[in-house]
Amino acid sequence: MAKIEVRNLYKIFGPRPHEVLLQVRDGVSKDEILAKTGHTVGLDDISLSVEQGETFVVMGLSGSGKSTFVRCVNRLIEATAGEILFDGSDVLKLSKTDVKQLRREKLGMVFQSFALFPHRNVVHNVAYGLQVQGVPREERHQRAQRWIDVVGLTGYEHARPGQLSGGMQQRVGLARALCTDPEVLLMDEAFSALDPLIRREMQDELIRLQQELHKTIIFITHDLDEALRLGDRVAILKDGRLVQIGTPVEIITNPVDGYVEAFGRDVNRTRVLTAQAIMDRATPIPVSTSPRQAMNSMHELHQGIDYVVDGNRRYLGVVTTEAVAAAASRGDTNLAGALAESAPTAAPNDVLENLLALIGSQPPPDRGAR
Amino acid sequence: MNVFSQLGTWFQECSASLGSVFSTFPEGCQIPLKEWTNDGLKSLVRNYGSIFDVVNDQILFILRRLEGALLALPWWLVILAIGVVAWHASGKRGLAVGLALSLVVIGMFGLWEDTVRTLAIMLIATTLTVMVGLPIGILMATIRAVRATVNPILDGMQTMPSFVYLIPMVFFFGLGNVAAIFAIFIYAVPPMIRLTNLGLRLVDKQVVEAAEAFGASTVQVLWGVRLPLAMPTIMAGVNQSIMMALAMAVIASMIGARGLGAEVLRGVNNGNVGQGLEAGLAIVVLAVILDRVTAGYGRRLDYSTGSS
Numbered sequence: 198m199a200k201i202e203v204r205n206l207y208k209i210f211g212p213r214p215h216e217v218l219l220q221v222r223d224g225v226s227k228d229e230i231l232a233k234t235g236h237t238v239g240l241d242d243i244s245l246s247v248e249q250g251e252t253f254v255v256m257g258l259s260g261s262g263k264s265t266f267v268r269c270v271n272r273l274i275e276a277t278a279g280e281i282l283f284d285g286s287d288v289l290k291l292s293k294t295d296v297k298q299l300r301r302e303k304l305g306m307v308f309q310s311f312a313l314f315p316h317r318n319v320v321h322n323v324a325y326g327l328q329v330q331g332v333p334r335e336e337r338h339q340r341a342q343r344w345i346d347v348v349g350l351t352g353y354e355h356a357r358p359g360q361l362s363g364g365m366q367q368r369v370g371l372a373r374a375l376c377t378d379p380e381v382l383l384m385d386e387a388f389s390a391l392d393p394l395i396r397r398e399m400q401d402e403l404i405r406l407q408q409e410l411h412k413t414i415i416f417i418t419h420d421l422d423e424a425l426r427l428g429d430r431v432a433i434l435k436d437g438r439l440v441q442i443g444t445p446v447e448i449i450t451n452p453v454d455g456y457v458e459a460f461g462r463d464v465n466r467t468r469v470l471t472a473q474a475i476m477d478r479a480t481p482i483p484v485s486t487s488p489r490q491a492m493n494s495m496h497e498l499h500q501g502i503d504y505v506v507d508g509n510r511r512y513l514g515v516v517t518t519e520a521v522a523a524a525a526s527r528g529d530t531n532l533a534g535a536l537a538e539s540a541p542t543a544a545p546n547d548v549l550e551n552l553l554a555l556i557g558s559q560p561p562p563d564r565g566a567r
Numbered sequence: 568m569n570v571f572s573q574l575g576t577w578f579q580e581c582s583a584s585l586g587s588v589f590s591t592f593p594e595g596c597q598i599p600l601k602e603w604t605n606d607g608l609k610s611l612v613r614n615y616g617s618i619f620d621v622v623n624d625q626i627l628f629i630l631r632r633l634e635g636a637l638l639a640l641p642w643w644l645v646i647l648a649i650g651v652v653a654w655h656a657s658g659k660r661g662l663a664v665g666l667a668l669s670l671v672v673i674g675m676f677g678l679w680e681d682t683v684r685t686l687a688i689m690l691i692a693t694t695l696t697v698m699v700g701l702p703i704g705i706l707m708a709t710i711r712a713v714r715a716t717v718n719p720i721l722d723g724m725q726t727m728p729s730f731v732y733l734i735p736m737v738f739f740f741g742l743g744n745v746a747a748i749f750a751i752f753i754y755a756v757p758p759m760i761r762l763t764n765l766g767l768r769l770v771d772k773q774v775v776e777a778a779e780a781f782g783a784s785t786v787q788v789l790w791g792v793r794l795p796l797a798m799p800t801i802m803a804g805v806n807q808s809i810m811m812a813l814a815m816a817v818i819a820s821m822i823g824a825r826g827l828g829a830e831v832l833r834g835v836n837n838g839n840v841g842q843g844l845e846a847g848l849a850i851v852v853l854a855v856i857l858d859r860v861t862a863g864y865g866r867r868l869d870y871s872t873g874s875s
Contacts, residue, residue: 314778
């Protein structure tokens with residue numbers, strides 16, 4: 198079952214959202230609604246599901262409704278219509294008290310502007326969620342300390358947010374969100390306010406943390422590079438509508454429309470696409486093949502080079518036509534003598550950037566006669 | 568009710584005199600607000616006089632105690648204490664020493680006792696101002712309807728000539744210090760209310776949102792986040808209220824406030840410029856002390872600058 202399932206979610210800003218909702222459902226455009234009724238359509242029929250342990254990225258430009266979306270999940274903004282099922286029960290139907298309970302125990306949130314409490318030091322900021330829950334002082338400070346250590350802020354416990362750099366402040370924000378051990382982490386443009394180097398560092402940090410914690414994360418961003426780097430799946434919003442949902446590779450290789458494609462244009466594909474996406478099916482030769490036979494098959498396939506595998510189809514190395522010919526003239530019965538020094542290998546999920554580095558670092562085996 | 572029957576007769580008279588309405592302002596149309604107010608006040612005092620008496624006695628008791636305590640202490644100890652507080656608030660030693668020395672000079676004018684009396688009145692009126700102004704300010708910041716109602720009332724209160732407040736106070740409490748304290752309180756409370764409201768509403772919305780995102784209740788957000796972050800502005804409100812209270816303390820001498828104000832009034836009545844100047848200087852010193860102390864604490868509570 199999905200951790201969070203969103204069904205036909207609408208948010209309309211204005212004094213009479215429910216009247217306008219009917220028009221939105223009839224398919225009147227966002228601009229027309231604004232001109233005719235003065236209402237702004239924030240979210241228009243969003244349906245998606247977020248799986249347990251997944252990093253789900255919602256991306257879009259400003260005004261696309263992505264921040265509205267994430268605030269609907271914890272009801273900082275009240276949706277106009279639709280359902281948000283959290284472990285199967287509808288968040289939008291919860292009473293005020295239950296919403297508080299949900300926020301306290303199951304949801305953590307990280308903000309673009311950090312939104313730390315300037316009058317509290319780092320420990321008190323991180324422990325805030327626990328304080329709200331009524332956890333005794335001693336215990337909440339212990340638990341806060343643990344997360345301060347995890348995000349690498351040991352030694353800054355008593356500093357105030359104003360004394361820390363942007364990156365460090367957002368580490369506090371992250372620790373504050375994690376301190377209550379929430380099931381779902383909502384990250385609203387969490388790294389957008391940081392400079393590129395620090396942003397990259399924080400992304401790595403999040404990936405590292407996520408490998409240990411396996412939280413369900415809803416990550417909002419306007420940066421496709423970031424979306425593709427962090428997301429197991431990415432949803433793209435435009436004008437409050439869901440344009441496409443897919444894995445990073447799907448978004449890049451198979452954009453549904455020009456909008457998504459335009460987004461993907463500036464992305465460094467070598468960082469997104471993996472070896473899997475570009476690999477071809479090879480016809481390897483078993484090592485037991487006689488050199489003469491090998492020469493024939495390579496000639497047929499117009500290959501100057503081929504991959505050699507053992508009886509279990511495990512990769513052993515490459516042979517060139519030249520080496521095979523030499524082995525044949527030596528009278529070898531198999532290809533073992535013709536195997537070239539083992540060529541570099543890559544795993545299917547290695548990104549192309551890494552493959553390029555491999556290729557650059559090593560001269561290819563001699564292509565032989567051709 | 569009485570007022571309604573009065574309103575009825577007023578309407579009859581008014582319509583009867585409509586004939587000559589264009590030549591002179593119709594006499595029957597005068598609104599007797601004067602009489603209504605006076606009648607209302609009279610019935611208020613007649614029916615609830617005992618409550619005013621109780622309040623009067625309580626405030627008077629506290630005032631006497633405070634005055635007595637401050638006057639019983641050796642003058643140099645009080646001055647030293649004020650100096651230390653000023654130092655603690657502002658962090659400037661020179662300022663504290665200067666203020667203490669000015670107090671000594673006032674003592675040499677022979678105004679030490681009057682200064683202490685005024686200080687006691689100020690302390691009580693200010694406490695009252697904060698006790699009433701803070702909750703109203705909080706309500707204004709939280710409830711839109713309260714804001715819509717209170718704002719025009721405050722506008723009216725602040726434009727009303729301050730002398731007008733003196734009269735009903737005499738009605739309720741008779742001539743004397745308590746009437747003066749309440750007149751001061753009414754004159755000084757608007758900035759306290761306004762700046763509390765403003766401070767709470769100026770708190771960074773995103774920080775408030777963060778607190779809510781962690782499931783904080785309205786009360787938790789108020790106490791834990793909004794009030795602490797609004798403190799600099801609220802302290803500015805206290806500061807403004809005190810400055811207005813000092814101004815009113817002089818005017819309130821007309822209804823029996825003792826202290827420096829009475830000294831100024833005496834100077835006016837006797838045409839004694841020197842007497843007025845001495846008392847006036849003492850008030851200036853008192854104002855500077857109270858201003859620096861409250862402004863100093865306001866600055867120390869400001870976390871937006873990042874230091875401390």
